Amino acid sequence: MAETVTPDLLPAAAPVEEQQDKPESDLEPGFLVICWNDPVNLMDYVTHVFQVVFGWPKKKAEFHMLQVHEQGKSVLARESMEKAEHYVHQLQKYHLHATMERDE
Amino acid sequence: MRTARNQDKIVCQMGRRERDLFLELLALYPRGPTAQRKLSKNSVLPDAEAAQRMLEDALAEQRDQNRQLLQELMLDLARFKVQPTGLKLVLSQADTEWLLQVLNDIRIGSWVLLGSPEDPHTLEGLTEETVPNIWAMEMSGYFEMNLLRALTGD
Numbered sequence: 001m002a003e004t005v006t007p008d009l010l011p012a013a014a015p016v017e018e019q020q021d022k023p024e025s026d027l028e029p030g031f032l033v034i035c036w037n038d039p040v041n042l043m044d045y046v047t048h049v050f051q052v053v054f055g056w057p058k059k060k061a062e063f064h065m066l067q068v069h070e071q072g073k074s075v076l077a078r079e080s081m082e083k084a085e086h087y088v089h090q091l092q093k094y095h096l097h098a099t100m101e102r103d104e
Numbered sequence: 105m106r107t108a109r110n111q112d113k114i115v116c117q118m119g120r121r122e123r124d125l126f127l128e129l130l131a132l133y134p135r136g137p138t139a140q141r142k143l144s145k146n147s148v149l150p151d152a153e154a155a156q157r158m159l160e161d162a163l164a165e166q167r168d169q170n171r172q173l174l175q176e177l178m179l180d181l182a183r184f185k186v187q188p189t190g191l192k193l194v195l196s197q198a199d200t201e202w203l204l205q206v207l208n209d210i211r212i213g214s215w216v217l218l219g220s221p222e223d224p225h226t227l228e229g230l231t232e233e234t235v236p237n238i239w240a241m242e243m244s245g246y247f248e249m250n251l252l253r254a255l256t257g258d
Contacts, residue, residue, distance in 0.1 A: 040215040044252050095212045102147040
């Protein structure tokens, strides 16, 4: 989970001024796109869907698929509300159990 | 089922028995009730009701479109050639992605009709009512795996 929750948006080394210049929306809590485990979607299918929806390489898609399988869920992305909603729509169209949750 | 890549197309060849099973399976689409999925599990979202309705509308619309596309595919002899010896299916990458969704809809719908069991492979619930759903679930999984193999080249 840490891999996706720790975003590239706010690197630890980023200068303070840079953060202050960011639009307010970037500093607000975002929304997490989460995929939950279910006993019916095939593992290869889930990996494939992650690759298609997020454009991830197979290795990263497999990592998240295994996280879903073994830990019950995986945080796939942290996004604005609109983008998170878009991803959840895409994933649910593939019948994956995906939701968006506030990153609090 | 044998699959091969021919430039940007995926060619699936099925024998007669497989063809019959495949057609029988596709005839089940859409399978089960429209999924009642939540946009969010634990969070209260802004305009939650409208957002939830939008998701449900999008999923229902997709099912309608898929139903129509499936009918078109079956009538398109260039892509869907029913032969005396089986079936030759020529699909673009986009067709294949779409067919995967259709097959998975049948798989998930059958699982929902089974009562969404935690272990869908248990044979405890094998009855006259459950067998068609178990069959549809397993068969769609079989065809999905073949299409995935063709897409990924694994």
